[in-house]
Amino acid sequence: MVISVKDALKLFGVSIICCCAVLVCTMFINYYIDLSGVRALVASDEALILYEAQLLTSKVTVLVTGGCLLATSVVTLLYYVRHFIDMHKKELGILKAFGYSNTEIALRFWVFGLSVLVGAAVGFALAFAIMPTFYDLQNETKLLPDMSVRFHAEILAYLVVLPTVVFSAISVVYARYKLGKPVIELIKDSLQGDKKRRVFTFSRSGDESIVKDNVENDGIKNECNASAHKPKDMPFLRKLSLSVLSSQKTLVFFIWFASFCFSAMTQMSISMKDLSSVMMGAMMMVIGLTLAFTTLILAITTVINGNSKTIATMRAMGYSQSECANAIFGGYRPFAYVGFAIGTAYQYGLLKIMVSFVFKDFADMPSYSFDWKVMLISLAVFVVAYEGIMLCCALRIRKIPIKQIMIE
Amino acid sequence: MIEIKNVVKTYGGGESEVEVLKGIDLTVQDGEFIVILGASGSGKSTLLNVMSGLERPNGGSVEYDGVDITTLTEKELTLFRRQTVGFIFQQYYLLPNLSVEQNVRMGADLAGNKDYKQIIEAVGLSDKLHKKPSALSGGEQQRVAVARALAKKPKVLFLDEPTGALDESTGRSVLDYICKLQKELGFTMIMVTHNSNIANMANRVVCMNSGRIAEVYENQTVKGAYEIGW
Numbered sequence: 091m092v093i094s095v096k097d098a099l100k101l102f103g104v105s106i107i108c109c110c111a112v113l114v115c116t117m118f119i120n121y122y123i124d125l126s127g128v129r130a131l132v133a134s135d136e137a138l139i140l141y142e143a144q145l146l147t148s149k150v151t152v153l154v155t156g157g158c159l160l161a162t163s164v165v166t167l168l169y170y171v172r173h174f175i176d177m178h179k180k181e182l183g184i185l186k187a188f189g190y191s192n193t194e195i196a197l198r199f200w201v202f203g204l205s206v207l208v209g210a211a212v213g214f215a216l217a218f219a220i221m222p223t224f225y226d227l228q229n230e231t232k233l234l235p236d237m238s239v240r241f242h243a244e245i246l247a248y249l250v251v252l253p254t255v256v257f258s259a260i261s262v263v264y265a266r267y268k269l270g271k272p273v274i275e276l277i278k279d280s281l282q283g284d285k286k287r288r289v290f291t292f293s294r295s296g297d298e299s300i301v302k303d304n305v306e307n308d309g310i311k312n313e314c315n316a317s318a319h320k321p322k323d324m325p326f327l328r329k330l331s332l333s334v335l336s337s338q339k340t341l342v343f344f345i346w347f348a349s350f351c352f353s354a355m356t357q358m359s360i361s362m363k364d365l366s367s368v369m370m371g372a373m374m375m376v377i378g379l380t381l382a383f384t385t386l387i388l389a390i391t392t393v394i395n396g397n398s399k400t401i402a403t404m405r406a407m408g409y410s411q412s413e414c415a416n417a418i419f420g421g422y423r424p425f426a427y428v429g430f431a432i433g434t435a436y437q438y439g440l441l442k443i444m445v446s447f448v449f450k451d452f453a454d455m456p457s458y459s460f461d462w463k464v465m466l467i468s469l470a471v472f473v474v475a476y477e478g479i480m481l482c483c484a485l486r487i488r489k490i491p492i493k494q495i496m497i498e
Numbered sequence: 499m500i501e502i503k504n505v506v507k508t509y510g511g512g513e514s515e516v517e518v519l520k521g522i523d524l525t526v527q528d529g530e531f532i533v534i535l536g537a538s539g540s541g542k543s544t545l546l547n548v549m550s551g552l553e554r555p556n557g558g559s560v561e562y563d564g565v566d567i568t569t570l571t572e573k574e575l576t577l578f579r580r581q582t583v584g585f586i587f588q589q590y591y592l593l594p595n596l597s598v599e600q601n602v603r604m605g606a607d608l609a610g611n612k613d614y615k616q617i618i619e620a621v622g623l624s625d626k627l628h629k630k631p632s633a634l635s636g637g638e639q640q641r642v643a644v645a646r647a648l649a650k651k652p653k654v655l656f657l658d659e660p661t662g663a664l665d666e667s668t669g670r671s672v673l674d675y676i677c678k679l680q681k682e683l684g685f686t687m688i689m690v691t692h693n694s695n696i697a698n699m700a701n702r703v704v705c706m707n708s709g710r711i712a713e714v715y716e717n718q719t720v721k722g723a724y725e726i727g728w
Binding site: 327336406411488 | 547552553572573576577578579580581583584585591593595596600603604605606607608650
């Protein structure tokens, strides 16, 4: 069969995101449950405020981080399934032509859930390795009763087993949906076969230009007449750049998300040094950088692989390496910087809420204001890292053999 | 003028080394139409790749008006391809998400050619300017590839089995377009094919066999696309 366990294990991007999500969620849920269990031992008012604040922090962290990473994992997994189907259209089409049903083929996609199992299991194990230190740091002031880390089987079930099952099911259902197109559409050349074909035809009525936008989707032709403008007459490289962006919208999200993670997590980990422990900051920094670089590199690699024929054709025509790189990657730059800006605002908002509302009654709570210095340093590092990766990608373009397009 | 001297090209290394081109010598005059004819594995496509600067040979030289392109740096080679050569591939390699106009502009913008619409008209696609390649037939797609290649005003046009993916009637029509434009514009044309009938359309035919030029002959009477057998 076309899909193997090896294919599933290639989804290390999903594994890494799941690992981070399960690591954070396990630590805070476990802490929440253990802390709830010692409520009766919390005596003083100050300890009670800290107790309530820590429970709330755990809830917020699990909801915000877990929710955000869960959504990203789903998007990444669906993207991988779609990408896999696009890359193996012909083989899947041949299987269908031989008589395999959509459901029979789709059921094989359960293996994609294994990437979630691997990531979640590693995250769960890491959480238990870190938790003793984490518990100590959460109670540095010794206001709360001493607690030991307890194993809760339900956390294992909810954060490792359940996601594996759910993500496997999502893969199967989504694959079943994506496979529901005519065999011939799967078998025909992927370069010429678009999922959606937009066909513009023009007719002149007086001075008005009317555009008929016929969208063909899975053989169903939906015609909508709309007064619209004639497509802009723009240079090829600009048009190509826009085309690359619009054809891979999920990658725009990934690049935005990578920049968001970098910005939010690096700034937050430094800005919260007075509000939390060094370990929490370091952990946040490591998670942020891992997520940012994994997502960015996966997205960029997909962009290069998806456009290798375009790049090879352009180079054969005489376009330079930098022209190819700008046309293919240049369009993503604004989204990356917008992601950085939103990440900055997000981390400021989150910390402000924590200080102003969650820990407002806690004595000795340091004041918090926007840290311009940290933001500027983070921005400088981001610019160097992002542009450095783009430069490496431009160099990788040079390695795409032009001859590749002539021998296929 | 293109002068190829003692070109050698090998693939692999050690015991698995295969010599695909075994000392090729060939001279192509400006404005000439040459067909490189040969069976599969004869080395004709490799020769085209080496002549056009897509691949570097292991030995020998490929000179364009006295400049050996095998010694050029990657940057210089890019500039050479930009200014000198055009390609038409068997599989078209059009960009699927861009319209006919934008695909042709891919070539036109390189040469600063503002009159690219005339070329689209010349290949008979002016009414399909804003259509995507997927909405065109095979012949129409190949004509877009022809327009794209010609829009960059190449001095030398390389064609690798340009009718290989087309039916007989469409193939004739495309070849007719190309030959007509070559006569009008006067560029040099080098075409690789395994179809010996197409060879009758060229000024000169280079027959290849096992990495060597087996025979070179000139056609006394050059035929049109509709005169040849297929």
